[in-house]
Amino acid sequence: MTDAEILKLKKIAVDCRIDMLKALANAQSGHSAGPLGSIEFFVAMYFSILNHNPKNPALPERDRFVLSAGHYAPALYVAMAHAGYFPVAEFIKTLRQFETRFQGHPHNLALPGIETTSGPLGQGISQAVGIALAAKMDKKNHRVYCLTTDGETQEGQVWEALMFAGAKNLDNLTAFIDRNFIQIDGNTEDVLALEPLADKYRAFSWHVIEVDGHNFQQIIEATEESKSVHRPTMIILHTIPGKGVKEIENDYSWHGRPPTQDELKKFLPELEEIKNNL
């Protein structure tokens, strides 16, 4: 990737953070920390990795992206809106509002381009496995991508899906985990320890790559590597929850709450400054 390309992605990421915080403050409901920390991932996905067409979301040969951790909906929505699936203004104005298309957790029937419904944790990774399996059956070449989170990985269904994909060598599947170490009740290692996580994936026959989840180059290169491996790949995204807003960063109490309008006024200049310094 050229420096100019990366700079472009970095600018989009700041814009996404700004618009997402506006939407959350407007909704007065929703998750802040995880979605903020995953913005680079979503921007990399919708502006570089995916073979897709926002104007034709049902394109048969499109790559499939499955969001397993449904509470990351605002990050998914904002990246898709910026990519052209739906108006950014509608997202900011109506996220989580009565009769909106932007449901609290993503719904496949509510918006164009949303592949699956998610919210209850662990269901998306199984669905991604099913989509990958159907592609294998039909000898299709598109790839399947899925984002899980670390708290989510405490769900048994995640391990059922990982075991199956590993055993069946689903090499058209690349999954990601947002490893930010936070969940509602605290640090993941205090609530229910996940480590040694990479070894667990390897034991389930997955190829594992660990990257800085805020580094576009690393995310995109790891994804490229996953395409040439004859096993499913898990890319561990080491991220800072709340990335971009110092007051939110690494504070698990921000897992499930939105900023107030006053907090938003405080946070926006911080993000504008990041953008100006790019």
Next chain:
Amino acid sequence: MNAFKLNPKMFLNQKILTKPEMELHRLGFGEGLLEAGKKDEAVVGLCCDLTGSTKMDLFAKEFPERFVEVGIAEQNMIGIASGMALEGKIPFCASYAVFNPGRNWDQIRVSVCYSKTNVKIVGAHAGISVGKDGATHQGLEDIASIRVIPNITILAPADYDENKKATLESAKFVGPIYLRFGRELVPKITTSQTPFKIGKAQIFVEGVDVTVVACGPLVYEAIKAARILYPKIKVEVINSPTIKPLDSGTILKSAKKTRAVVTAEEAQIIGGLGGAVAECLSENFPVPMRRVGVKDTFGETGGPDDLIKKYGLKSADIIKAINEVIELKK
């Protein structure tokens, strides 16, 4: 005096009145799925280590490339099926009813029903007649637990032939379906000519004094009760293989005629067919009613016949309920 007769429009097997022919309830699913697979290559089968006993093996042998052995992971099975359905497949997911939907209710709710994915959930070995495996394996709460979820159709066919038709129709039907049936040999009530339509209840025996709405193996017991009581009490027997959406038109029309209703099913009376009929009648046309089924209790180990008798699922129990509602309507 006219002799007891079955509704001629239903082309039922007359041998049930003399010496019933028996066939495995679950075989109807196995053969139906095989036929559905031949008709439509989008049909795929998923199973959780119970391929032989659910009779999915017939499909798996013919179409190994369209069969998915998921292993013992019912939640994952539903997720995979949902993903495959989003790609245009018509997945049938089979296991025992106690596990499927017993262990994957949330996956069925979100990945299938809310998402409107075209997944067919197959609960085999439903009912107390599973017998010796005991209460853990006797699926009695499946109908009630699924019936509260929007967007899903529930089918509980009466016998082998109807199970085969229900399976074939499920493959053609677009949308989530829960299909449940038992393990055992059951009398062959229907024939290949008996009509079957999802959403439609059928009058198997016409009568004027009391209506019995039944599903699954209890349809035979209901016909038997009607025959025993004839001509003193003329029982109308309605087979209701679709529990959701209930064919309220047929049931209400009969209730208005007989003004007394009994339901019969091999499931918990709370929330099952009995619950569905009670809701329908109490809102539209309240009449005296009794529900025959398992009465808010768990089963136990034992032979199917002993259990069916002990837990009140025989024709004698239906007759007792009929006498009670007829007494009440006086």
